[in-house]
Amino acid sequence: MVLSVIATAFILVLPVELPDKTLFASLVLATRFAPLPVFVGVGAAFGLQVAIAVTAGSLLSLLPDALVSGVVAVLFLVGAIILWRSANSGPEEEHLDETKQGTSSFRVAAISFGVLFAAEWGDLSQLATAGLAARYDEPLSVFVGAWAALLVVSGLAVFLGRTLADRLPIPLIRRVAAGLFVVFAVFAVIETVRALTG
Template sequence: MEAFLVSTGIVALAEIGDKTQLLAFLLAAKFRKPIPVVLGILVATIVNHAFAAAIGTWLTGLAGPDVMRWILGISFLAMAVWTLIPDKLDEGDAKLAHYGVFATTVIAFFLAEMGDKTQIATIALAARYDALILVVAGTTLGMMLANVPAVYFGGKLANRMPVRLVHGIAAAIFAVLGIATLMGAGEKFGF
């Protein structure tokens, strides 16, 4: 259950102000059809994060426990720093295909999430907890907690959300996970 809760919390916080959340605002404003946008985000996130978690789980089998502990600890610390760097929506992410609201959202969101903070976090979390389904469920819920309000209330929330504070909290959680992992907190998990 820890893997699910930590994954949900970290991704929900890390997603605030992230380029995929900006994309959710953009899609909602362009199409004004929240249900297919939300469903498109859900499908894209499940597929993307399942792939990322599979990579994380696979990586745990490649390295020994001591090496894995250092890789994960340093990865979490790097994620803490990366979370503090503001995101921008890339020009390519903003181009919308003409396949309908749902398909456009799935394609645009999936592509925008490739190599994104939350995808990298999903890889690290899956490697850390070796609980693919719980991590994917948690990271997907975290994405939805951050993006569904963006779709429905985007304009109103954008100016009220203390993005720097939220990013600071997410960075602190990543840093604590990194330090705890480096200090051996994951030994009960085999690394």
């Protein structure tokens, strides 16, 4: 494992997920169920989603270098545009059906897994993770960094709850994340030009 790649994945994924539906879906689940099984279910869903994204990015890296860096640049530019445009919109909150009290821990974890696994498809963090896996030849490091960031966000939501959601400067976080995406897109464009001219 490479610590710099782990840190890069963590730093890129964390601000993307803070104002995202992930935080609010975890928060809503934690208001209905015991926090620990919610966290276990959410963490397992994130682990599987990150593994899928890393696998997709690693497969992408088998293509020619110029094509890979071009696709990575597009992924990050699209992510930057989406984040910037959504900076002033309200938080994305998942609305969940009311559930019965006294549900078993296993069932709570399974419900949490299902909700978050479905909610994360095509999410910006998944695109970023796939892009990082394609850019770096360190799938395990990308996995660890991205999964750690997602666990931090879900842990904050589950254990700190609504207090955290009310205090997050969502527009600022989204703009910072958009800036990070632009930086990674610029690096990918430079790599594309080098691969085409080299």
